[in-house]
Amino acid sequence: MTRKIAAIPLTILGGYLGAGKTTLLNALLGGDHGLRLAILVNDFGRINIDADLIASHGGDTVSLTNGCVCCSMGDNLAMTLLELAGRTAPPDHIVIEASGVADPRRVAFYGSAHPRLQLNAVMVVADAETLRLRLKDPYVGELVLRQLDSADLILLSKLDLLDDTERAAAHKFVREVVPQARIVEAVRGRVPPDLLLGMASTRAPACSPDRVLLQPLSHVPSTEHADRFARWSFVSERPFDRERLRATIESLPPSVLRAKGVLYLNGDRAHSFILQLVGRRWTLEAGNLSGEEDRLSRLVVIGPTESLDRSRLTDAFHGALVDGGRSRASRVCDVHGQGER
């Protein structure tokens, strides 16, 4: 399938002072994700770049040997974005650190500022330990609530400082203040890149023998990721019923943090449909067919290992197929971290 120049995905990282944004950005900068990231921060002061990784440093920009750049935006977010988007070799992904008092939605607005940029997700980091107190602050309480409400995914940090009961209480509390919140546990800033930044579309998932159009990132995740997050994959030769598919996506549980797929709908032989889901926000966009596609619907979901209910997901998506999935032609693969089963 031929594609136009792909838009550069933009991820907004918001959250109040001290929530853990910098820890997360530091982990991304030094991470083994193979992506050429551009990370835009308010100021360099707290970013901890390993001196060995620095390729060059000039003015507002630090370039790393792994292909990432870190830019200090100052007042000039719009200009910095335009400049990055206009490069002949633009970054693979741009992450913007929203200021501690910013409404991430307003920053996300810039995602539409340039035809080469596309908003990928709004992530908000929240400190599990101090959140309750923060929401009661007379100056910033309302602002912090609005930040959480704007998030596609809420990254809950500092959980390693809490015991199991407190951890469960933190989850429950967040769901009380933000109904239907999608929560990701971020321990010491480590969140799998394909959860944070989205799944790339290159190689086949291990379960499918055919030429395919989507796949998880090719690196081997660390043990930490493999333990905490799982991927579930679904492949079907039968197309989906349009209405039942929508209903299924709308009623996905909070444990579905990310989903991506190329899906085929019954009655529409002219298009494939690209599903992009992050947290509570999803889109299903028609893509034109070149005629060479195999019309296999493929879907990958990422969620926390302990709560991702694979059989429920399988039943739900089966039920959205055109014949309710009564035929056994669909194959379900359960890919968990590294390797295959």
Next chain:
Amino acid sequence: MKQGRTSFADLIYHGGDIITMDEGNPAAEAVAIKDGTILAVGSKQDVLNLQGPATRVIDLGGQTLLPAFIDGHSHFFQAAMIADYANISAPPVGKARSIGGIIAILKEHFTQRRLPPGEWLIGYGYDGSALSDGRDATRDDLDPFFPRNPVVLVHVSGHGCVLNSAAFRAVGIDSSTPTPQGGVTVRKPGSNEPAGLLMENSMFPILLALPKPSPQLLLEHLTIAQQMYASNGYTTVQDAPVEPKVMPLYERAAAEGRLFLDLVGYWESHEFLATAKPCADYLSLQSHRYRMAGVKVIADGSPQGRTAFFTRPYLTGGPGGEEKWRGDPVVPPEHLNAVVKQAYESKVQVLVHCNGDAAIDMLLDAHKAAGAPDGRRTTVIHSQFVRRDQLALYVKYGINASFFTNHAYFWGDLHVKNLGKERAHFLSPMKTARALGLHMTNHSDFLVTPLDPLFILWTAVNRTSRSGQVIGPDERVSVLDGLKALTIDGAYQYFEESRKGSIEVGKLADLVILTANPLKVDVATIKDIKVTETIKEGKTVFQGTS
């Protein structure tokens, strides 16, 4: 008569009203100047005794002399940025009443600057809603007059512009360019061709393409910027905050002797914390008329934009339609607290932009948390919607206010709509503040409103909105109090009351000559008074055509 040691004066003024702003000697007949300072102030006869063979004696011819105006708050660098731009604002800020009027102003500007083909011609202050034509300007209006120069009319809000064909070509926007999300691209009826007006996200390519003045050009612009201030009677000007990139420019200008006014800068707050430059004596960085006097923090947004931070919600919701909206701080309290603490430890002055009362609460908390030391003259910039109980704390803590009564004119009606009559009418409450004995200045916040200090004085004394409503009649001040906020209280805000702000022996001969005496004219006509001459330490820095 008050007089220094006997010697001949360099310069003597007489023949008009002299408002000294010195409570001990409020009116004088003549002033003598020597070596840039006031030598004598008093009766004509006594002062003329100091006339020597080389003394210049100037007859004011009935005009009024007073201490030069002191800028309570503005953004001096913005004057340097627009130095090459044409003022196409509608009255009272400019003279453009129609599209034809805009073109006439642009043509004059074009001719004066002798712009070669291809060079950008930029106007600022464009407001389509104020034009008698009842429509926005288009490329078809501009092209016949400017076929070979890219023309950009920057909207008064800063969020839009009108382009001519040469400008569209220069930035590569044409019929095939889609309108970005969050942008407005007005197109010709029945066609995709952009007509001229671009707003919001549609104008981002313009931002990138607009020529950036070279450092050399910017240095030259500083002269034009000073002329703008001097022509309005100011001899002390402010830039707060100073962008880190601009500081070397100011230092260079000072070193090269390009400053003929006193320029006082304040650090941007994040930069201040990062640099942590200790400054025990705030005057110690002074160099050839330039000094950094402290730090400026911005705590909230603007009331007209509904981003000022209040304890009670706006009546009209948030800018994005939010309900129960009371604005937000633009910095976390932690940042404000850290800045105030560090500033107090380094003994540098803090200016804090606060429009809403919740932002002011944050500042008062920060002051208290930093130990509430005396004598710091911490100044709240704008302080527009301060509550009475907060004013009492200003008195207790020795906090100054730099008010902004121009808002009564430009946005008074809007504030009544957004905030209700009670809050709106108490905006910039100079009368109450004066009664409490507070030190206060009154400012332009240029570019936000025009520099003209007589207009500022007029709004302080009349508080009339565009629609003619009086926004808070009880807060109208006397002309004298209004003048104090532009002179002696300004000197106090800068810790310079021993050298500036009034015409007294030993103080700098920073003076301004006006066409009429504000204390004597009908208060409604104060804004018609003009500056005819501005003097800095005995030297004329502006001479208008009379």
